[in-house]
Amino acid sequence: MALNNEASFRELDDIFKEYAKKADNLSEVLQTGADAFVKDLKSLPSPRSNIHKAGYTHMIDTFTSKPEDEDVLVGWGKYYGRMVESGTKKMVARPHFYPLFKRNKDRYFNLMITKFHGGR
Numbered sequence: 001m002a003l004n005n006e007a008s009f010r011e012l013d014d015i016f017k018e019y020a021k022k023a024d025n026l027s028e029v030l031q032t033g034a035d036a037f038v039k040d041l042k043s044l045p046s047p048r049s050n051i052h053k054a055g056y057t058h059m060i061d062t063f064t065s066k067p068e069d070e071d072v073l074v075g076w077g078k079y080y081g082r083m084v085e086s087g088t089k090k091m092v093a094r095p096h097f098y099p100l101f102k103r104n105k106d107r108y109f110n111l112m113i114t115k116f117h118g119g120r
Contacts, residue, residue: 025115025116026070026116027067027070027072028115029112029115029116030067030071030072030112031065031067031072032111032112032115033072033108033109033111033112034065034072034073034074035065036104036107036108036111037065037074037100037101037104037108038063038064038065038074040100040104041060041063041074041096041097041100042060042061042063044060044096044100046094046096057077057078059076059077059078059080059081059084061077062076062077062078062081063075063076063077064077076097081097084096085097085098
């Protein structure tokens with residue numbers, strides 16, 4: 001009986017070691033999902049401003065991701081992105097960020113799962 005328990009613990013230890021190795025690339029896994037999300041955000045047709053003057057950057061073109069501690073943050077490069085998303089008392093909301101994520105979250109999660117398990 002002792003051998004059976006010992007073998008089980010060795011097997012469990014091997015599983016933990018395998019996942020520990022994979023956890024080392026967790027930031028890469030999260031970045032994979034974030035990169036796909038940012039790519040989709042940048043291809044949105046709206047809310048795109050009609051401003052086309054020199055030096056102006058559209059809010060959609062400023063979407064970016066950045067690692068922070070154990071997370072990867074995705075957001076707007078313009079300070080007013082959140083106001084466009086949620087609206088203000090003077091401006092109606094034009095949601096784009098969260099609806100896009102909700103619509104495609106399964107694809108982002110599947111990309112991250114594939115990356116976690118060693119896929120490209």
